[in-house]
Amino acid sequence: MKTITFYFDFISPYAYLAFEELPRALAGLSYSVRYKPVFFGGLLQHTGQLGPAELPGKREWVYRQTQWLAHTKGIPFAMPAAHPFNPLPLLRLAVATDSAGEPNRYVCETIFRHVWVGGADAADPVRIADLAAALHTARAPYLEPQAAKDRLTQHTQEAIAAGVFGVPSYAVDDRVFWGLDALPMLRAFLESDPTMDAQRWHALATLPYGIPRRKP
Numbered sequence: 001m002k003t004i005t006f007y008f009d010f011i012s013p014y015a016y017l018a019f020e021e022l023p024r025a026l027a028g029l030s031y032s033v034r035y036k037p038v039f040f041g042g043l044l045q046h047t048g049q050l051g052p053a054e055l056p057g058k059r060e061w062v063y064r065q066t067q068w069l070a071h072t073k074g075i076p077f078a079m080p081a082a083h084p085f086n087p088l089p090l091l092r093l094a095v096a097t098d099s100a101g102e103p104n105r106y107v108c109e110t111i112f113r114h115v116w117v118g119g120a121d122a123a124d125p126v127r128i129a130d131l132a133a134a135l136h137t138a139r140a141p142y143l144e145p146q147a148a149k150d151r152l153t154q155h156t157q158e159a160i161a162a163g164v165f166g167v168p169s170y171a172v173d174d175r176v177f178w179g180l181d182a183l184p185m186l187r188a189f190l191e192s193d194p195t196m197d198a199q200r201w202h203a204l205a206t207l208p209y210g211i212p213r214r215k216p
Helices: 013-025 040-047 058-073 088-096 105-116 125-138 145-162 180-190 198-206
Strands: 002-008 031-037 169-172 175-178
Touching (some): 002 013, 013 058, 013 105, 013 180, 031 088, 031 105, 040 145, 088 125, 088 145, 175 180
Antiparallel strands (some): 002 169
16 A cells, blocks of 8 residues: 655645545545645745746636636635735644644645635634634644644655655655646556656656756
């Protein structure tokens, strides 16, 4: 049985849709999932990129596409009152619910739906306090605030070391699959699709640049 490490940030609508879609996409397969929140902003800083919501045009497209995808998949979805927002309180809350900083699926689902269902302000301190109280009632917290903060940083650094550059990402063995649309590809790998053999996979990393783009 393979173990999938699911790296995500609650700020990403694609991560929410992937979280909801994962069980259906991998139905019938034997696998386990480790849920690891990461700070998407930290990944972007490491790679020197802007987030999709920071780019005019792309920002609006992401919102339109994810709204449409949610509708076609029958997933409840509404944009929060403002986006992007500061996801750190939600990420740290999720991490704090487990001694290893790995929230269970119930915790992840509760926080994802806090953001992406209902259209309220995801960063509202009152709503977050109510959310924390509800989660702590269901499952007592294990990590103090500083420990949760440190663990989130560890998760983010671990993701970077594994080659993760965006969310959602799914790491299995030495492979990283990125994006909602990578779920069929992930399934193919778990089913030992011969096109996923190690030689073909890793050979593409050696492809030379034809014309590198110069950084300003």
